[in-house]
Amino acid sequence: MAPPKPKRFTKFREVQAEIEKSGSAIFRDANGVDSLIVLSPYSINYIHSYAEDSAFFLGLAEGKLLGSKCTGCGFVYATPRGHCMDCGKPTKWHELPKSGRVHAWTTC
Amino acid sequence: MPSRPTAKSSEPAPTPTHHARGGRRVFVVAGGVTKFAKAHPAMDFRLMVKKAYDAAVADAPNLTKDRIDGSRVSYFSDHFSRQLKAASMVQDYLGLNPKGSVRIEWGGATGGECFQAAYEAVASGRMDVCLAAGYETMSRVQTWKGNEFIALASDTNYDFPLGGFYTGYYALMVQRHIYEYLRKTRFAHVKDEREAQRLATAEGSRIMSLVSVKNHVNALHNPYAQYPKQLTVEDVLNSEMISYPITREQICTMSDGAAVAVVCTAERAKEFTDRPVEVIGVGTGTDTMRLADRPFGKVPLMPHESAKDYANLDYPGVHSFRAGRAAGLEAYKMAGITASKKELDFIELHDAYASSEIQTYEDLGLCRYGEGYAFTESGAPFLPNVKYPFKTPKAGEIPVNPSGGLIACGHPVGATGLMQAVFAYWQLEGSIAKHFGDGTLQIPDAKRGAIHSHAGTGSAVTVSILERGF
Numbered sequence: 284m285a286p287p288k289p290k291r292f293t294k295f296r297e298v299q300a301e302i303e304k305s306g307s308a309i310f311r312d313a314n315g316v317d318s319l320i321v322l323s324p325y326s327i328n329y330i331h332s333y334a335e336d337s338a339f340f341l342g343l344a345e346g347k348l349l350g351s352k353c354t355g356c357g358f359v360y361a362t363p364r365g366h367c368m369d370c371g372k373p374t375k376w377h378e379l380p381k382s383g384r385v386h387a388w389t390t391c
Numbered sequence: 392m393p394s395r396p397t398a399k400s401s402e403p404a405p406t407p408t409h410h411a412r413g414g415r416r417v418f419v420v421a422g423g424v425t426k427f428a429k430a431h432p433a434m435d436f437r438l439m440v441k442k443a444y445d446a447a448v449a450d451a452p453n454l455t456k457d458r459i460d461g462s463r464v465s466y467f468s469d470h471f472s473r474q475l476k477a478a479s480m481v482q483d484y485l486g487l488n489p490k491g492s493v494r495i496e497w498g499g500a501t502g503g504e505c506f507q508a509a510y511e512a513v514a515s516g517r518m519d520v521c522l523a524a525g526y527e528t529m530s531r532v533q534t535w536k537g538n539e540f541i542a543l544a545s546d547t548n549y550d551f552p553l554g555g556f557y558t559g560y561y562a563l564m565v566q567r568h569i570y571e572y573l574r575k576t577r578f579a580h581v582k583d584e585r586e587a588q589r590l591a592t593a594e595g596s597r598i599m600s601l602v603s604v605k606n607h608v609n610a611l612h613n614p615y616a617q618y619p620k621q622l623t624v625e626d627v628l629n630s631e632m633i634s635y636p637i638t639r640e641q642i643c644t645m646s647d648g649a650a651v652a653v654v655c656t657a658e659r660a661k662e663f664t665d666r667p668v669e670v671i672g673v674g675t676g677t678d679t680m681r682l683a684d685r686p687f688g689k690v691p692l693m694p695h696e697s698a699k700d701y702a703n704l705d706y707p708g709v710h711s712f713r714a715g716r717a718a719g720l721e722a723y724k725m726a727g728i729t730a731s732k733k734e735l736d737f738i739e740l741h742d743a744y745a746s747s748e749i750q751t752y753e754d755l756g757l758c759r760y761g762e763g764y765a766f767t768e769s770g771a772p773f774l775p776n777v778k779y780p781f782k783t784p785k786a787g788e789i790p791v792n793p794s795g796g797l798i799a800c801g802h803p804v805g806a807t808g809l810m811q812a813v814f815a816y817w818q819l820e821g822s823i824a825k826h827f828g829d830g831t832l833q834i835p836d837a838k839r840g841a842i843h844s845h846a847g848t849g850s851a852v853t854v855s856i857l858e859r860g861f
Contacts, residue, residue: 295430295530312433320432325473336548362549362683387570387709389562391554391634 291317335365338376352377414514418660418667418860420653421454422813423447427617427648427801430530436472437484439649440464440524443806444485447651447813451663454653458662460518461491465505465525466805467498470540472528481524491518498544499743501525502650502808503844503853507673509654510855519656523812526649527803537645544847546681558642558744560682560848562634565746568710569595569636572761596636598764599745600627603641603798604780605773606742610795612777612831615810617646617801623780641745646801650809652816657860665861668819671839672726672856676717680850682709691716693756694729700759712747712849715754722841722854723756731756732771732789735856736837737818739811741845742796751843755854757789776831793818793832808844808853815840819859 291311292298298320301308307321333340342349351363355372359379366373423446425431425439434442448454462485464478474480478494497504502525509523529537542555550560574591581587604624610616622640630639653663660667679685687705691713692698707713719731728734738755742748749763758766766772770783772791794800794814797807817826818837824830834840839858846852 295432298432299533310432316433318433323473331547333548360684362681364684368679368684387563387567389559389566389634389636391556391559391562 336363339363342376342378348379348381350377350379351375414511415516416657417510417513417654417670418657419670419812419816419857420655420660420663420667421447421451422650422652422809422816423449424615424650424806424810424813425648426615427646427803427806427810429617429644429646431528431647432530434647436466436474436477436526436528436649437480439528439647440481440526440651441484443526443649443651444522444524447653451653454520454663456486458659459487459490459520459522459653461512462487462522462524463495463505463508463512464492465495465497465501465508465523465809466527467496467501468527468540468543468804470543471531471537473531481526485522485524487522495525496805497851497853498846499741499802499804500808500844500846500851500853501805502810502812503741503842503855504675504808504851505805506652506654506808506812506842506844506855507675507853509652510670510673513654513656519659520653521655522651522653523809524649524651525805525807525809527805527807528647529645529803530647534645549681549683556634557848558634558637561744561746562637564682564709564848565595565599565637565744565750566592566635567708568746568750568763571704571708571710573764576761592636595746595764596628596638597624598767599637599641599749600624601767601781602742602745602748602772603627606745606748606792606796606798607640608779609774609777609793609832610799612829613795613800613827614829615827616795616799617644617648618799619795620799637744637746641798643743643797643802646803648801648803648806648810650806650813652809652812660860664820666820666822667860668816669858669860670855671858672722672724672728672854674718674721674723674725674854676714676719676721676852678707678712678714678850680847682848685709685713690760691720693720693723693731695756696759704760706760707849711750711760712754712845712852714849714852715751715843715845715854718843718852718854719755722856726839726856726858728856731841732758735789735839735841737790737793737815737834737840738843739792739794739815739840740796740843741807741811741852742792742798743802743845745798747845748791748796748798751845752791754852755841755843757791774832774834790834793834808842811842811844812855812857815842815857819857 351374353367610619775787
């Protein structure tokens with residue numbers, strides 16, 4: 284006996300729902316052509332190093348807000364970077380005050 | 392911020408950032424797009440590009456495959472298709488092997504950059520005829536995951552963890568824009584700070600909604616558009632709040648789609664069409680990836696501006712796109728344009744958000760910084776022959792996004808900048824009625840237009856100027 288013919292879906296929304304449920308679905312387009320669509324899981328654990336930015340995040344754990352100060356021109360970066368984007372000289376870690384004014388905001 | 396030390400006078404002068412030198416003259420001779428859609432489950436990226444390619448060459452019968460010297464292929468994110476070297480597969484499917492090809496990626500400006508890469512291949516003398524092809528298949532992941540993939544185009548140490556959501560970045564940028572240009576002007580008389588900001592944001596939201604209505608309504612006449620809609624300002628304001636103050640109808644959508652354009656030399660152009668369109672200017676600009684690193688400096692001036700216009704303005708901060716200004720300046724210089732509003736007949740610009748369309752009016756010199764809201768209200772960027780549910784007294788002065796832009800056409804990233812190139816090409820060719828089956832959006836006698844593609848919170852922008860070459 285021939286196996287039962289799987290259902291065809293004509294709406295993408297239905298395809299998405301069916302894939303979540305059973306792992307696959309068949310989409311039938313306006314010309315009657317079928318496309319096989321399957322759930323294809325993908326997961327990855329990156330080994331993300333904060334590298335030269337690490338002191339900022341380690342500082343947070345100690346209640347410190349660290350920026351960086353250029354050893355060449357003295358410019359202070361509130362979001363730290365290892366080298367000055369203006370003069371190119373290395374920067375040093377620089378503790379920032381913990382109060383300031385809000386420049387821009389949103390809620391999302 | 393303290394001012395930075397300036398260079399000593401004995402040092403050699405710095406090299407100019409923007410040369411704006413052209414090479415050989417370059418012409419657009421064919422273009423094609425697929426309809427942009429939420430999902431094209433029955434087409435993978437290769438087939439979508441092939442359909443756009445077939446549409447393009449159908450208009451230019453002499454443009455057979457053997458006359459194309461190579462390609463530049465663009466898509467934004469490897470994550471969306473989970474297929475590396477996908478550009479090679481496009482080249483392969485089109486049967487263009489073993490000719491030269493390279494993949495272009497530049498965030499949201501991927502399509503605009505691809506167009507300029509093809510331009511450069513021809514201008515430099517490396518190719519006589521180059522295909523620029525782009526696509527994105529964003530339906531292959533859930534929308535929330537797509538938003539995460541897009542947000543990975545922000546600094547993953549500092550900015551991505553704070554929301555990890557692009558609409559949030561643009562919302563806070565426009566909040567500052569509203570503060571600079573509405574709170575400090577129209578609402579300067581309101582003493583209570585909280586009330587002044589509330590009023591200014593409401594005013595900004597209303598004006599952003601005019602842009603959203605314009606683009607959705609224009610798209611009613613564009614069969615390629617994903618979301619044409621007859622909307623009112625109230626509909627836009629009442630749509631779902633996504634990131635304060637930006638609502639659902641002020642944001643473009645994720646899409647599946649492809650677009651291609653073919654560029655070539657002046658000699659070859661004659662073989663393919665008697666109505667070629669010349670690329671007379673190209674410009675690109677960049678800015679820091681982290682918003683907090685954007686400097687407080689001076690405005691690079693357009694000819695109609697003077698330093699005293701901006702005596703009290705810290706620029707760009709997070710309220711304006713310095714990359715857009717730099718790209719515009721370079722492209723205008725190369726094209727010999729000194730008054731963009733007068734010398735351009737239309738602009739297709741990157742309105743991923745209604746807010747960025749208003750910010751971009753200012754970047755591209757259609758008005759001064761700070762005048763974007765009044766410019767929108769004047770009706771200048773609207774079409775004179777399209778009916779909007781409000782008055783647009785100066786409609787037609789400089790139509791912006793006649794096609795409906797990203798907000799209404801969709802934004803399959805790698806295709807978007809090329810879609811703009813194709814729509815601009817059709818405008819200048821005078822073939823909107825032929826391609827759209829409706830001539831409403833045709834700018835009468837359009838001679839010159841600009842396209843503008845924008846990446847990652849304004850970290851990169853391309854501007855190209857196209858002119859009728861017949």
